[in-house]
Amino acid sequence: MNHERTGFKHTHNYRNKLRQDAFFKLLFQASAILSSSMIVIIIGFILVKGLQPFMAAYQYGTRDFFSFLVGTVYRQDSGIYGVGFIVINTLISGFGALLIAFPLSVLTALFIAKIAPKSVASAMQTVVELLASIPSVVYGVFAAGSITVMVKNLAALFAIKTAGGSSLLAVMLLLAIMIFPTITSIAITAIQAVPEDLEQASLALGATRTQTNFKIVLSSAKSGIFAGAILGLGRAFGEATAVSMVAGNKLFGPTFNPFDITRTLTSTILTGLKETTGVDYDIRFSAGIVLMVVILISNLSINFIKNRIGSDA
């Protein structure tokens, strides 16, 4: 009898344990699926909401999709919404920032990974990490208070009047500062991953340390460095708060003059919201879709360029 009782207890315990296992597995699985479905939810909901203004049944008056996409005027007050020029502005400011930041990032990464003595390298690494950890709103305050002043003074040299320094150039400089740490830290990782024997071979063939660094190391780390550039560009396109503080909000465009105010997709989404219904609200979601498409396409095209360069080598 005694034996029976312990036996029963055992199976009972065993079953409980199995049930517990099944329960937790289900729970873990459910949260993994929940986490991974977030991206689908985000894209799905924004797509549906953002495409509404172009549907025939739209309650605030259907908008023409084509004129939204290529329009060169964006005026909330008169209900004209064209984001064509805003897309161009976004591309100009993003690629402009990349143009400034990319060489600086690669050179700094090379310095940290290969050239600097150990103590200096680790100090520089900290500098890059600090730059990366400064929140965008703080960069925004800095840009609004100092970069704009710089741009204003620079423009005054050419006898150009700016809107208090808020300008395309200010946006580019600000974004360059913000994407610099992103590109640099990825470039450092890429450079450190270059196999030692490649460098040894180059050195053995009589190249100097510097020649090896610039010709062998950099070209071997190319693909990683480009990945950093892609990430930086994505950040530049998606950056909202800081950019809105220095962009001004131009109503038409595109803006090619670096001293003129500009308007990016993010600053369009972020600023001037008054109501949470109506076209002016819904059109921000449409701009959100355009933003995601811009990021996607630019990523794909940089990837394409990367592969082209890769096959040349």
Add this chain to the structure above:
Amino acid sequence: MKNNRRLLKDRLLNGLTYLSSAISVLVLTLVFIFVFSKGASTLNLKWFTNDYWSVNMYLSFPASGSEVYTIPKTLPAQSQFSTRYGFAVEDYVDESNQKMIRIVYIDPKSPLLESTVLTPGETFGDVQPIKVNMTVQKFSVVDAQGEIHSAGAIVKQDAAQFIETLDKESVSVSSVYVQTIGGGIRGSLIATLYLILVSLLIAIPIGIMSAIYLNEYAQFSKLTPWIRSSIELLTGVPSIIFGLMGMLVLYPITAMVGASGTSVLLGAMTLSIVLLPTIIRSTEESLKTVPDHFRSASLSLGANRSQTIFKIVLPSAIPGILTGVLLSIGRIIGESAALIYTMGTFVNDDPKLLSGGTSLAVQIWSVMGGEVPNFQLASAISIIILAIVLILNVSVKFLANKLRKTW
């Protein structure tokens, strides 16, 4: 000759790397110098507990007897003491460079402590003692002839003139107009704490459980790479898109629990999604470092899988989880774009979970957005944010060293 040219070229190229490194140091220094030079003067302990909005008060207090108050010995030299009414004031310049008179001391027996509200309405007659740190706008003083004069900052008096008018010319004071000091960050601090608590409360369990599934259960499942890359995709989504998503998807949920419009809860829920990839990744990283023989030993001793996970694997993974949490807190404190639409930009001095409010970062956006951007306040808040972020960074590094321990 050729060697010389090569040497020159090498030096030039090397010089370029030095130069670009120097530029990055310069930029970092400039950011710090800017923020500190603009914001340091605003920083003081009172600022943390002050409201953002200053409140105007229209009060009166009973006529004092013939009592004469004595100056306390602890009073600083630049303060002016009114022997007739028993309080001291100081000159002071506020953030928008206006000259103010601030009350720095009130005698425990002073009639100022028995002030009542003069504004008509429900609160009329309620006791509202005048407190230290309020600023004096106007005292309407009655002189010996029964005529009423104005004294205080409103008639451009400084502290000394103000006290002289009170003590030499007045018989009684018919009404008082004072202001509490604004420009503080108490409301945003509270809202930020709420934000950190609630968003971590949502994100940590979901994140850890997802990481456990990916690393412990589905390591070799065909679905896992898909799950992993769709979580990774979240890191590439700009935060403003998260803000749009919050308004669209999560707002109905917060509306169900009683929030009308933007709320701290909505902001926290939005942020919890932003944080998921960070927490999942760092948890997974540390789960990977837990050696397999730990699991085998536990299983062979008769523990089931969930017992093994909760009692053996998770405790060993705590440093990694903590790293994720610290990184997340940094992200929450710095985040602005995703919060502007979900929490609102109105600085709320008394934020609740279901009411609007601003985090510190959003308060910066808010004070920078007006007609005249308030650089002092924005920079002062920036200093706080930078300090917190720096501390978090150091702790993450410290933890990373801990994490590297071998079993």
